[in-house]
Amino acid sequence: MKQFAEWLSTTPPSVFIQDHNAWVIPTIQSIHIAGIGVVLGSAFFIYLRILGWAGTDQTLRETVNRYGPWLTGALWVMLATGILMVIGEPVRELVTFSFWAKMILVAAMAAAAVRFQRADLEGLPSRRLVRSLAILTFLIWVCIIILGRLIAYDHVWGSWSPATKA
Amino acid sequence: MIDQFLKWLASTALATNIRESLLLFPLLESAHVFSLALVVGTILVVDLRLLGLASAQRPFERVASDTFKWTWGAFALTAATGLLMFTTNAPVYYHNFYFRAKMMLLLAAGVNMLIFELSRRSVERIGKAVAIASLTLWLAVIFMGRMIGFTTTRAAEVKPPPTQNFDDFLK
Numbered sequence: 001m002k003q004f005a006e007w008l009s010t011t012p013p014s015v016f017i018q019d020h021n022a023w024v025i026p027t028i029q030s031i032h033i034a035g036i037g038v039v040l041g042s043a044f045f046i047y048l049r050i051l052g053w054a055g056t057d058q059t060l061r062e063t064v065n066r067y068g069p070w071l072t073g074a075l076w077v078m079l080a081t082g083i084l085m086v087i088g089e090p091v092r093e094l095v096t097f098s099f100w101a102k103m104i105l106v107a108a109m110a111a112a113a114v115r116f117q118r119a120d121l122e123g124l125p126s127r128r129l130v131r132s133l134a135i136l137t138f139l140i141w142v143c144i145i146i147l148g149r150l151i152a153y154d155h156v157w158g159s160w161s162p163a164t165k166a
Numbered sequence: 167m168i169d170q171f172l173k174w175l176a177s178t179a180l181a182t183n184i185r186e187s188l189l190l191f192p193l194l195e196s197a198h199v200f201s202l203a204l205v206v207g208t209i210l211v212v213d214l215r216l217l218g219l220a221s222a223q224r225p226f227e228r229v230a231s232d233t234f235k236w237t238w239g240a241f242a243l244t245a246a247t248g249l250l251m252f253t254t255n256a257p258v259y260y261h262n263f264y265f266r267a268k269m270m271l272l273l274a275a276g277v278n279m280l281i282f283e284l285s286r287r288s289v290e291r292i293g294k295a296v297a298i299a300s301l302t303l304w305l306a307v308i309f310m311g312r313m314i315g316f317t318t319t320r321a322a323e324v325k326p327p328p329t330q331n332f333d334d335f336l337k
Contacts, residue, residue: 025316026309026312026313026316027309029312030305030308030309030312033199033202033203033308033312034206034305034308036199036203037202037203037204037205037206037207037210037308038207038210039203039207040200040203040204040207041203041204041206041207041208041210041211042207044204044207044208044236045208045211045232048232048236054232054233054236055232057224057228058224066220066221070220142200145196145199145200145203146192146193146196148196148199149192149195149196149199150192150196152192153192155331156188156189156192156331156332157331157332158331158332158333158334159333160332160333
């Protein structure tokens with residue numbers, strides 16, 4: 001992976017981003033953060049509806065139809081900006097424990113989000129189960145945000161971090 | 167006067183503890199990103215409703231009352247985490263261009279909100295302009311916030327001893 005990251009950092013797109021990093025990287029990161037806002041905000045209102053804390057004038061199906069497409073749409077934006085960040089700083093991103101742990105959680109949550117939007121929401125098994133899953137998955141989103149930030153501080157993982165071995 | 171205050175702020179036990187901790191600063195940053203994402207995410211819902219691009223069939227008042235308390239709660243957390251990060255290197259942040267620009271933009275976003283609140287009866291007329299101003303200002307706030315991180319360094323970068331990391335939690 002380190003070799004791949006080092007090769008990637010010599011490719012023209014990566015060199016372009018590195019040469020213009022005074023504004024390219026902060027701009028990409030800002031779009032990525034705005035994407036977090038859309039994903040987390042959308043998920044948040046679906047969770048609030050499940051818990052009955054907001055949006056109770058709408059059915060769960062109406063709420064999911066309102067916020068679901070924004071959530072998945074923003075995930076695509078985050079994938080695109082995320083890939084650009086990897087191209088721009090391959091070693092900083094790929095040679096870390098935090099990045100790969102984050103990717104596993106993101107893949108799981110994206111799959112869960114798509115599955116949930118297609119589910120038969122009227123015939124959900126039990127309200128308690130759905131509420132518990134809502135709280136659990138919200139905490140996973142929080143972990144994803146923390147792991148994203150920890151990419152810059154991967155040394156906190158000690159021997160789990162490939163960066164500290166290098 | 168202000169410089170002395172900022173120096174004192176950075177020398178407090180609170181600021182020192184955050185600065186010298188392995189995890190506190192990254193966790194504060196994470197909490198800041200989490201809460202600002204909720205601020206922007208919830209404001210976006212209201213702005214898109216004002217623009218008629220989403221939730222168009224729901225009454226505006228209903229969308230707003232469902233949203234604002236969460237926006238304010240998240241804003242309080244964003245401000246608190248931001249202030250704690252500020253203390254760790256107060257003199258540097260205070261003189262940073264992007265920090266000042268961010269504060270001005272936050273102020274402008276606040277004024278924008280106030281104008282809207284004071285003219286609630288003419289939502290139809292000014293709603294769209296307020297929404298566009300709000301979206302632009304918040305995106306600019308995010309960008310300035312990110313630039314602060316690129317143009318300042320943590321005071322006294324902490325290089326933790328090899329024993330002070332995740333491995334210790336596993337022992």
